Amino acid sequence: MLERVLNAFLDNMTLLKRKSIEAVASRRPARGTRTRGEAPAREEKRMTPRFAPVTFSEMEGVRYLHFGTEWVQGAMRLRKPDAIELEYAQQMMAWLLFLSPSVEEFHVVQLGLGAAALTKFCHRQFSRARVTAVELNPAVIIAGRSMFGLREDDARLTVREQDAWDYVMDGTHAGAIDVLQVDLYDATARGPVLDTTAFYRACRRTLKAPGVMTINLFGDHDSFPKNIERICDAFDNRVLVFPEVHDGNVIALAFNGPEIDVSWEVIEARADVVEKTTGLPARDWVQKLRAANARQEERLKI
Incomplete structure (x- = not known):
C-alpha cells in the first residue's frame, strides 16, 4: 500500500518554479450537510478537511515540501536527513x-x-x-x-x-x-x-x-x-x-x-x-x- 502511494507521489512530483497566487480553501461541507433552501437535518455533520496537494521540489541537494504553491513547508538535506536544515x-x-x-x-x-x-x-x-x-x-x-x-x-x-x-x-x-x-x-x-x-x-x-x-x-x-x-x-x-x-x-x-x-x-x-x-x-x-x-x-x- 505504501509503495503504491509513494509511486503516485513520485509520478506527480513537480519542481515548482513560479509563484502560485491561488489560495486553496481549507475546508468544505461534509456530505449530508445543508445547502441553502434545504430542510435542516436531524444532526449537523462536522466539516471535513479539504487539503491542498502535497508536492515536492529539490535544489542543490535539499528536498522541499510544498502544499501546491512555491511556499516551503519543510526541508531536508539529502546527505543529512536527520539534521534540521532551515x-x-x-x-x-x-x-x-x-x-x-x-x-x-x-x-x-x-x-x-x-x-x-x-x-x-x-x-x-x-x-x-x-x-x-x-x-x-x-x-x-x-x-x-x-x-x-x-x-x-x-x-x-x-x-x-x-x-x-x-x-x-x-x-x-x-x-x-x-x-x-x-x-x-x-x-x-x-x-x-x-x-x-x-x-x-x-x-x-x-x-x-x-x-x-x-x-x-x-x-x-x-x-x-x-x-x-x-x-x-x-x-x-x-x-x-x-x-x-x-x-x-x-x-x-x-x-x-x-x-x-x-x-x-x-x-x-x-x-x-x-x-x-x-x-x-x-x-x-x-x-x-x-x-x-x-x-x-x-x-x-x-
Missing part, C-alpha cells in the same frame, strides 16, 4: 536553553508535522524523551515517512492523524507536555491556521510548569501583530521573540511555570552545552534573543 526550524529548538530533555517523562509535542525535521531530530537526539506529532493531513504523514525519512511509531514516537485544536482541547493532555512546538500553516503559508486566544490558552494548559511553547509566525504579514498580542495574553506577557529570518519567519517562545530570572552568562553557558551536544547554533540564539527583546539586555527576567 534556520527558523532550528530556532524552534531554542527551548533547550531553558529545559533539559534528559529528565524523566519528558514529552515533546509537535503540532503540524511538515517535513518532520523537528520530530525526527527530537526522536533521534533525546533518547529518554517521548515525541508526539499531530498532523491533520494524512498525505503529509505519508510524505514524511516516504520522502523525508520519518520512522514508524515506536515506544517513544507517536504520529497522530488529528486536528491540533482537538489535541490541545483534550483535557487528558492538561499539564502533560514539557515542550509544545507549533507550526500550523496551510497552502498560502501567510499565517497560522489556528491563531485565537482560546487556542493559545489551550496550548498553555497542556504545558507542565515549567514548560515552553515555541511557535512559527510570519513577521511580514498582518497576522503577526495579532498573534503576538494573543500569545502574550494567553501567557501573561511571558514571551520572547527572535528577529525575523529568511522568508519572513519569526519564532516566538512562550513560558509557563515559575518566573525566569537569570543572567545571560548562565544562558550562554547552557548554550555552549546545547551546541556541543546537538550541533545546533545555540550561542547565536542567545545573542539574537538578547538583542531582539526590550528590557532584557542586561538580564533575562520573564
Whole structure:
C-alpha cells in the first residue's frame, strides 16, 4: 500500500518554479450537510478537511515540501536527513536553553508535522524523551515517512492523524507536555491556521510548569501583530521573540511555570552545552534573543 502511494507521489512530483497566487480553501461541507433552501437535518455533520496537494521540489541537494504553491513547508538535506536544515526550524529548538530533555517523562509535542525535521531530530537526539506529532493531513504523514525519512511509531514516537485544536482541547493532555512546538500553516503559508486566544490558552494548559511553547509566525504579514498580542495574553506577557529570518519567519517562545530570572552568562553557558551536544547554533540564539527583546539586555527576567 505504501509503495503504491509513494509511486503516485513520485509520478506527480513537480519542481515548482513560479509563484502560485491561488489560495486553496481549507475546508468544505461534509456530505449530508445543508445547502441553502434545504430542510435542516436531524444532526449537523462536522466539516471535513479539504487539503491542498502535497508536492515536492529539490535544489542543490535539499528536498522541499510544498502544499501546491512555491511556499516551503519543510526541508531536508539529502546527505543529512536527520539534521534540521532551515534556520527558523532550528530556532524552534531554542527551548533547550531553558529545559533539559534528559529528565524523566519528558514529552515533546509537535503540532503540524511538515517535513518532520523537528520530530525526527527530537526522536533521534533525546533518547529518554517521548515525541508526539499531530498532523491533520494524512498525505503529509505519508510524505514524511516516504520522502523525508520519518520512522514508524515506536515506544517513544507517536504520529497522530488529528486536528491540533482537538489535541490541545483534550483535557487528558492538561499539564502533560514539557515542550509544545507549533507550526500550523496551510497552502498560502501567510499565517497560522489556528491563531485565537482560546487556542493559545489551550496550548498553555497542556504545558507542565515549567514548560515552553515555541511557535512559527510570519513577521511580514498582518497576522503577526495579532498573534503576538494573543500569545502574550494567553501567557501573561511571558514571551520572547527572535528577529525575523529568511522568508519572513519569526519564532516566538512562550513560558509557563515559575518566573525566569537569570543572567545571560548562565544562558550562554547552557548554550555552549546545547551546541556541543546537538550541533545546533545555540550561542547565536542567545545573542539574537538578547538583542531582539526590550528590557532584557542586561538580564533575562520573564
